[in-house]
Amino acid sequence: MTRRAVIAGTGSALPRTCVTNEELTRRVDTTDEWIQERTGIKMRHIAEDDELTSTLAIDASRHALEAAAMDAADIDLIILATATPDQTFPATATKVQAALGNYGCTAFDVAAVCSGFLYAMQVADSMIRAGSATNALVIGAETFSRILDWDDRTTCVLFGDGAGALVLSAKDDAEAGEGILACQMHADGRHHDLLYVDGGPSTTRTVGKLRMKGREVFRHAVVNLAEVMHETLEQAGVSVADIDWVIPHQANARILDATARKLGLDPGKVVVTVDRHANTSAASVPLALDTAIRDGRIQRGDLLVLEAMGGGFTWGACIARY
Ligand code: UT7
Numbered sequence: 001m002t003r004r005a006v007i008a009g010t011g012s013a014l015p016r017t018c019v020t021n022e023e024l025t026r027r028v029d030t031t032d033e034w035i036q037e038r039t040g041i042k043m044r045h046i047a048e049d050d051e052l053t054s055t056l057a058i059d060a061s062r063h064a065l066e067a068a069a070m071d072a073a074d075i076d077l078i079i080l081a082t083a084t085p086d087q088t089f090p091a092t093a094t095k096v097q098a099a100l101g102n103y104g105c106t107a108f109d110v111a112a113v114c115s116g117f118l119y120a121m122q123v124a125d126s127m128i129r130a131g132s133a134t135n136a137l138v139i140g141a142e143t144f145s146r147i148l149d150w151d152d153r154t155t156c157v158l159f160g161d162g163a164g165a166l167v168l169s170a171k172d173d174a175e176a177g178e179g180i181l182a183c184q185m186h187a188d189g190r191h192h193d194l195l196y197v198d199g200g201p202s203t204t205r206t207v208g209k210l211r212m213k214g215r216e217v218f219r220h221a222v223v224n225l226a227e228v229m230h231e232t233l234e235q236a237g238v239s240v241a242d243i244d245w246v247i248p249h250q251a252n253a254r255i256l257d258a259t260a261r262k263l264g265l266d267p268g269k270v271v272v273t274v275d276r277h278a279n280t281s282a283a284s285v286p287l288a289l290d291t292a293i294r295d296g297r298i299q300r301g302d303l304l305v306l307e308a309m310g311g312g313f314t315w316g317a318c319i320a321r322y
Helices: 032-039 053-067 092-100 113-130 189-194 214-236 253-263 281-294
Strands: 002-013 017-020 043-046 077-081 106-110 135-143 161-174 179-187 195-197 210-212 245-248 303-310 314-321
Touching: 002 053, 002 113, 002 281, 032 253, 043 161, 053 092, 053 135, 053 161, 053 281, 077 092, 077 113, 092 106, 092 135, 106 113, 113 135, 113 161, 113 179, 113 281, 113 303, 113 314, 135 281, 161 179, 161 281, 179 214, 189 195, 189 214, 214 253, 214 303, 214 314, 245 253, 245 281, 281 303
Parallel strands: 077 106, 077 135, 245 303
Antiparallel strands: 002 161, 002 179, 017 043, 135 161, 179 314, 195 210, 303 314
């Protein structure tokens, strides 16, 4: 029996407005056919002015607390992963904390772009196992629409807004194979210029816009994700055949297919939401996880692999028994 972090509940939130590929053809030189063929995306949710990273995160958190049958007062750690905070500071996690009515617990943001949620999970898991937290709210929330160059067809069609959250709880008498079994995170800053935002307080003093060399990011993503999934499976002592569901970062349906092929994994075990949500960066993994739990695909006891890769580059994977 050991102390482990278990997933107590999940939640998610999406902006009200859904934008189809067809609608984007009125804005940039693109087609529904190109977007669907190259990415699998059909639509994405885009935040209105009154919908912020914090408001989406708050809604997702409330749903996760409800699913975990917990009150905000039970939470002693809030980690929010985002690359689109409401403000440069304070951390958006503190806005979530105040809105939930939880005063005094540890609350901070993590910035690892699309891998941010997995980084946040690893930190929460480590703090829970070390005894410095008992119930953690781990959130991925983004409003990437605010940092898109809406005249650049190579990027603006790819992203959407949203939030996902989960409650991780300490279980002191966990059986072997229960809860979070392994997490592996990596970064390689040499690839900074393949995916970045061309602004920031210390450089241009403006917020900036997202820039990406998509084809090169694609190539790195397939190799890095397959490698880190193997590494994490080995750490957890499980094999590809043991996996019930892979919940990947939803960047591109072709990356999901190629990674599944490289691993020798049945594509039917991969949760795909990129068609409806597009790439929501740090929100994409918890949003996909919550979607598949609520529609009944993921059941208690299933072995899950969560993985993501994003700007930096950063990438990682977590394995958990739900
Ligand atoms: O979340 C972080 C991780 N991000 C990713 O994982 C993204 C990884 N990359 C990708 O998903 C893909 O590389 C993209 C979807 C971004 C692009 O797909 P691709 O098959 O790699 O296309 P490409 O960049 O090689 O572009 C092919 C052609 C180009 O035209 P030429 O040069 O061949 O004449 C582009 O200009 O497609 C053109 N193109 C478009 N055409 C219509 C680029 N964007 C568009 C567009 N509509 N929206």
